[in-house]
Amino acid sequence: MKHDAPSEMTPQMRARKCADLMFASDSASPGLGMAITDIGPGHATMTMTVRQDMLNGHRICHGGFIFTLADSAFAFACNSYNQLVVAQQNQITYLSPGKEGEVLTATATEASRSGRSGVYDVRVTGEDGRAVALFRGLSRSVKGQHFPEEETTE
Secondary structure, eight states: OOOOOOOGGOOHHHHHHHHHHHHHHHSHHHTTOOOEEETTTTTEEEEEEOGGGOOOTTBBBBBHHHHHHHHHHHHHHHHTTTSOEEEEEEEEEEEOOOHHHHHHEEEEEEEEEEETTTEEEEEEEEESSSSEEEEEEEEEOSSSOOSSSOOOOO
16 A cells, blocks of 8 residues: 655545554554544544443443543544644533443544644434533643654644
């Protein structure tokens, strides 16, 4: 497969390459059955099927797994510019339960990105389209890139 020179890389190609590199090094997300279904500059969508071992004492998806799905989508969205980014603060509001066997979808979108700080909103939905949770993540960029490339000023 031919790789374009960094100067020829589009923002979409950069986002995809960052996601592929991060996912290959991520044990948690694939270990929970998560998959990236969409990625682009400042946004990401991930899915996860609620397994029996993810159910709490009420026989609904444990909130920690819903949080982890949202957090993973947030991570891929804010790391889509080939700048290393970590979470600074996250908050979640649960709206309805995830059910065993159901595919949950987390859609992360960039609300703001300025300097080293970013704000991302993640909506977690059930298969029927109902809102399961709303998550807000605050990000902070740190030194480094996912792959060698000249600094970008996007």
